[in-house]
Amino acid sequence: MPFKTAIRWVHGFVTLVLLVLVAGCWFMHPGVASDAEDELQHTYQLNNQLWLYMTENRRGDATVPIIYRYYLGQEIKGSEREIVKHLNADMLFLAGTGTISAIHADNENRVEVTYSGEVFSLSRKVYYQDADQTMTAHINYQIR
Template identity: 45%
Template sequence: MQFRTAIKLGHYFLTVYLLVMVGGYYFLNQQDDAPDTLKTVSQLNSEHWLYMTEHNTGGATVPITYRYYVEPKIKGSDQQIAKQLSALEPLISGMGSINDIHIDDKNRVTVNYSGRFINMASGVDQVTFEIQR
């Protein structure tokens, strides 16, 4: 009789322990769905706007990442615009800044970017690099 009670109690404590461990793992490893924050909006020409968002959810060990988008005008609040942009592919992602950007008559975008570079849009056909030390 005491053996059965000990087994039931052991099973109860083991079940509670496993539930706490699984629940803790779940809550500690959730994705952070915090959207990027919209930092700047600049009009490039009558049809295109440059949007810059900041992704800063990594804490002290992950650098701040900036994402640059060239899109038609997006209406809404800063949060709504940032949420819409998060569904799009950025032109450039990195830890640097765009110093100069132009769009010519053929809708060809020329960008002068300085800083650490992470990613570029998949639709980019030609890239020219200038390396300075």
């Protein structure tokens, strides 16, 4: 009987210590930087209806690289914060630690992208609204 009681006490103590450790780690490391922490860096008009937006996220620590996110869509007007909020809702086509060295879009929204660096995600198509019409941009990549 005393052995079973001792095992229960040890089990309870170990469980409590683990719970405190997990909760402490969770509070000290709130998570990976989110899209909401992005800062608008560049805006380029590619053709009559297509714009390129680049955001940067430097909110990581020493082990988290700077993350660049690239978006395609119609022209967005407003403050930088409003533009980033709108971009976070859709249109992401490329995210990574590298840069776009060349980008070209024809009038049929075929986009050629030359990119160098690590890629976290990419899309071959982007859908966006332009004058109450859903548009599609088809993307081809050269990644170095």
